[in-house]
Amino acid sequence: MTDQNNSPAEAMFDKALDLAEKHLEAAMKEGGPLSSYVAVAMIEAAVNQAVEETSHEDVVDMLRDLASQIEQDAEEGDE
Template sequence: MTDTNNSAAEQLFDKALDIAERHLEAAMKEGGSLSAYVAVAMIEVAVNQAVDETSHEDVVDMLRDLANQIEQDGEDDEE
C-alpha cells in the first residue's frame, strides 16, 4: 500500500510541477530582461507561502531534498 501512496503522491506532485512551470514561464516572459530575477523572486514567494501553509521545518526539509537532488544531478552530469 505504501507504493500506491507514493505513486499517487508523485503523480500529484508532477501535476503541481506542471502548473508551477506554466506560471513561471508566463511570469518570466512578462519580466523580459528581469526574467532571472523573476524566477528567483518566485522561489522566495513560494517558500514564504509554503511556510504559511505548512511549517518552517517541513519547508526546510523539502528544500534540503531539492538541494540534494540538484547536487546529485550535477554529479551525474560530470560523469
C-alpha cells in the same frame, strides 16, 4: 514525466510542478530582462507561501531534498 509506479502523492506533486512551471514561464516572459530575477523571486515567494500552508520544518526538509537532487544531477552531468 510521470512514472506509472508513482505514489498518489508523487503524481499530485508532478501535476503541481507542471502547473508551477507553466506560470513561471509566463512570469519570466512578462519580466523580460528581469526574467532571472523573476525566477528567484518566485522561489522566495513560493517558500514564504509554503511555510504559511505547512510549517517551516516541512519546507526546510523539502528544500534539503531539492538541494540534494540538484547536487546529484550536477555530479551525474560531470561524469
